[in-house]
Amino acid sequence: MDRIEKTLRKGNTMLSREIKIQLCYWSGQSSDSTETAAARRQLHQIRTSRLQALAQLHGALGEEQLDWQARRFPVLAALAPVMTSVEGEITYPGDPMCLYAALSVTVDSALRSARHGVGGNSPFTDLCPDWGKLPTKLQRLAATHGVRSWNTDESTPDRSVFDPRVWDDEAREDFRAELARCRPRVFLISTVSPGHRYALEMARMVKRETPECLVVLGGRHIDETMRYVPAAQRLSLEYSSTLRAIDDGRIEPVVDFLVSGEGHYALDMLMRAIALSMDLNRTRAEVADVVRMLGLLGQAGEKVSGSSLICAVTPEEVHAFPIRGDRFDLADLPSPYQGFGIRSASRSSPMLTGCRPAPPT
Numbered sequence: 001m002d003r004i005e006k007t008l009r010k011g012n013t014m015l016s017r018e019i020k021i022q023l024c025y026w027s028g029q030s031s032d033s034t035e036t037a038a039a040r041r042q043l044h045q046i047r048t049s050r051l052q053a054l055a056q057l058h059g060a061l062g063e064e065q066l067d068w069q070a071r072r073f074p075v076l077a078a079l080a081p082v083m084t085s086v087e088g089e090i091t092y093p094g095d096p097m098c099l100y101a102a103l104s105v106t107v108d109s110a111l112r113s114a115r116h117g118v119g120g121n122s123p124f125t126d127l128c129p130d131w132g133k134l135p136t137k138l139q140r141l142a143a144t145h146g147v148r149s150w151n152t153d154e155s156t157p158d159r160s161v162f163d164p165r166v167w168d169d170e171a172r173e174d175f176r177a178e179l180a181r182c183r184p185r186v187f188l189i190s191t192v193s194p195g196h197r198y199a200l201e202m203a204r205m206v207k208r209e210t211p212e213c214l215v216v217l218g219g220r221h222i223d224e225t226m227r228y229v230p231a232a233q234r235l236s237l238e239y240s241s242t243l244r245a246i247d248d249g250r251i252e253p254v255v256d257f258l259v260s261g262e263g264h265y266a267l268d269m270l271m272r273a274i275a276l277s278m279d280l281n282r283t284r285a286e287v288a289d290v291v292r293m294l295g296l297l298g299q300a301g302e303k304v305s306g307s308s309l310i311c312a313v314t315p316e317e318v319h320a321f322p323i324r325g326d327r328f329d330l331a332d333l334p335s336p337y338q339g340f341g342i343r344s345a346s347r348s349s350p351m352l353t354g355c356r357p358a359p360p361t
């Protein structure tokens, strides 16, 4: 496929909701058509007027003086737990590495935007998700293994990842407290299939405690159950896919966006669309506005690398954005070790304060 397909298509999957597929993130699409130029102009206008309004709202002298405090909105992410032990204990088996990796691009572009302000080539031109600051070496060294303390003032990307390791009533309470503290506008969950039910439990809690928050679901369960089939130009949805389960009423509609495939750049684009759709008081973004913004960004020729699919769920419709961007080398991605204080310890260099190396055998 080497041309832009801007018309909305009705899908023929077994959903009762109408499926609208927008093929606007396709590599090789022409970027000099009149429609592309019009979309770029519209996007420029939206960005400029939002920036001016934001500057006015916060009494900044000029847009470039806009303080980071005025631009940031809170986000939270989690890796869904999985039941693993015969005793029925629900645990995370390690650092949420797949989540850290999936977040690497979007965290990097938000951190760069926080550092560089709104001008120039800043990926986020007005509001921006707040992942905190890069951890210092001291913070990395002080990170402890196992259950993290939530009573820390350190504002690093790690702080925006809920990582309790064990999912029990205490963890649920911790999660509730974390939601009350953070009041995220976007909650990102990564889940494998055995963790799907817990991912939904977390999403349910988010919608109950912070109804203004958008929920984005990604991870291997989504990859394996939700795909776009280019030859047939339709979605392929397994029975256990979150979308079909929501559509059949088997689960409540607690998820707003689903991302499958090579999620790194797709998630970054989704976060940019959310930031551009967020009301300037940073209270909420509506799914319909994010859908419109995703369409506009795609039509304006914004590039997204990799092969993936973003779906947005509304009560009446599913909006699908299949992405076939340029291929990329995983080695070129920003390292998750940059933003996250990933724990490590060895017997020879017990560098962590809270982690005891195994005794010599």
Ligand code: B12
Pocket: 079, 080, 081, 082, 084, 092, 093, 094, 095, 096, 097, 098, 099, 101, 102, 188, 189, 190, 191, 192, 193, 194, 195, 216, 217, 218, 219, 220, 221, 223, 224, 259, 261, 262, 263, 264, 267
């Ligand atoms: C390393 C690994 C582990 C490690 C580390 C896991 C971790 N939490 O980081 C360990 C050994 C701990 C582990 C444990 C388990 N694993 Co494992 N694991 C893998 C392996 C080999 C690589 C995963 C990986 O990190 N890939 C690199 C990352 C960057 O890619 P990714 O995970 O595919 O994520 C991409 C997308 O899914 C998406 N994405 C991911 N998260 C998110 C979040 C959001 C918000 C968005 C938008 C996108 C997004 O973007 C990423 C980049 O494209 C895969 C097999 C494979 N080759 O892929 C199996 C695999 C993922 N594991 C699997 C399973 C079943 C498990 C366990 C349930 C096993 C068990 N019985 O305990 C647990 C579950 C752990 C958990 N809660 O996640 C299955 C999942 C199958 C399924 N249908 O869900 C796989 C596919 C193996 C298999 N073929 O059966 N695993």
